[in-house]
Amino acid sequence: xxxxxxxxxxxxxxxxxxxxxxxxxxxxxxxxxxxxxxxxxxxxxxxxxxxxxxxxxxxxxxxxxxxxxxxxxxxxxxxxxxxxxxxxxxxxxxxxxxxxxxxxxxxxxxxxx
Amino acid sequence: xxxxxxxxxxxxxxxxxxxxxxxxxxxxxxxxxxxxxxxxxxxxxxxxxxxxxxxxxxxxxxxxxxxxxxxxxxxxxxxxxxxxxxxxxxxxxxxxxxxxxxxxxxxxxxxxxxxx
Numbered sequence: 520x521x522x523x524x525x526x527x528x529x530x531x532x533x534x535x536x537x538x539x540x541x542x543x544x545x546x547x548x549x550x551x552x553x554x555x556x557x558x559x560x561x562x563x564x565x566x567x568x569x570x571x572x573x574x575x576x577x578x579x580x581x582x583x584x585x586x587x588x589x590x591x592x593x594x595x596x597x598x599x600x601x602x603x604x605x606x607x608x609x610x611x612x613x614x615x616x617x618x619x620x621x622x623x624x625x626x627x628x629x630x631x632x
Numbered sequence: 633x634x635x636x637x638x639x640x641x642x643x644x645x646x647x648x649x650x651x652x653x654x655x656x657x658x659x660x661x662x663x664x665x666x667x668x669x670x671x672x673x674x675x676x677x678x679x680x681x682x683x684x685x686x687x688x689x690x691x692x693x694x695x696x697x698x699x700x701x702x703x704x705x706x707x708x709x710x711x712x713x714x715x716x717x718x719x720x721x722x723x724x725x726x727x728x729x730x731x732x733x734x735x736x737x738x739x740x741x742x743x744x745x746x747x748x
Contacts, residue, residue, distance in 0.1 A: 523676075550734070559641070561723060561738040577735070609677065619665050619727050619734045623677040 522546070523624040525610055531630045538597040540627050542610030548622070549615035551593035553577075553585060556607040556626070565608075568593055569615060600631045634659045636726050638739035645714045646747050652699075653709045653742050655724030663729040666700065666707045667736070671721040680722070683707065685729070711744075719746045 526541035542551065550569050554562040554577075564577030566585040574585050582604060586594045593612075597604055607628050611621040636657045645651035657666070668680040683691045683700050690698050695712045711718055724739040 552735075554738075559740055561636075561638075561740045562736075563738075564735055567735060611677075613734065618682065619729075620667075620679050620682065621736060623669075625676050 523610060523612055523622050525608075525624040525627050527627050528625060529628050529630075531632065532597075532600050533632055534601060536597075536600050536631075538600045538629065538631075540595040540597075540608055540610075540629070542593045542595070542612075542624055543591055544593075544610075544612040544622070545591065546612065546622070547590065548612035549590070550613045550621075551587065552611040552613075552621065553583075553593065553595045554609045554611065555579065556609055562609060565595065600629075602631050605629060605631045634661075634726055634728070634737045636724055636737050636739040638724055638742050640742045641740070642743045642745070644745040644747055645711075647714055647716060649714055650710060650712045651714055651744065653711075653722050653724075653744065655707045655709070655739055657705050657707065657724070657726045657737075657739075659705070659726065659728070661728045665727045665729060665734075666698075667725040667727070668696070668698070668707075668709045669723045669725060669738075670718075671723065671741075672717075673720070677723070681709065714746050716746050716748065719744060 523544045552567040553565040568587045584596045610624040613621045664685045666683045671677040699708045725736040727734045
């Protein structure tokens with residue numbers, strides 16, 4: 520079974536703090552993605568990566584950065600957390616070629632106070 | 633830009649009945665994939681069904697089937713014999729058929745409630 524894990528299910532941070540969200544996959548997938556899920560808006564792509572040290576902006580990259588130093592790990596960084604970044608964050612991974620199916624982690628619900 | 637629209641924020645159905653969730657999309661591409669994903673409460677998102685645009689035949693997976701109307705850019709999900717375990721958020725998603733990192737564009741989601 521494909522397994523995508525995220526470092527925390529729930530996280531509470533203060534405004535201005537630097538926040539790290541970690542994602543690890545065990546299926547040797549080339550592609551990894553970070554989404555943000557908000558009610559009524561669905562999932563929106565923040566950043567994605569198709570190889571180690573490669574990253575590309577998604578639809579809403581402002582206020583976020585990412586790091587991919589190893590193939591299995593993809594980190595999302597909030598340099599200075601703000602209350603409007605309170606949300607559910609989902610990580611996903613997939614093969615570079617194939618069925619296009621993305622496998623999702625359980626999500627991290629981040630609250631910024 | 634590609635967009636995906638789910639016009640039903642919430643749906644409910646009696647157990648054992650059939651329900652159809654709607655999805656429309658907008659794209660200028662001719663080759664693409666469409667997906668329905670299920671997100672149960674407090675559980676991970678999983679793929680329900682996938683449709684390749686070049687295939688005319690509608691995809692089916694057990695009790696789940698789609699009605700893919702390419703010209704109308706419509707992709708609805710039919711759940712037959714609804715079960716309590718089908719209660720979840722359902723997301724329609726689109727991806728162009730391009731080599732590389734295949735980004736998904738998601739709809740807003742439909743929350744499905746199953747009434748016993």
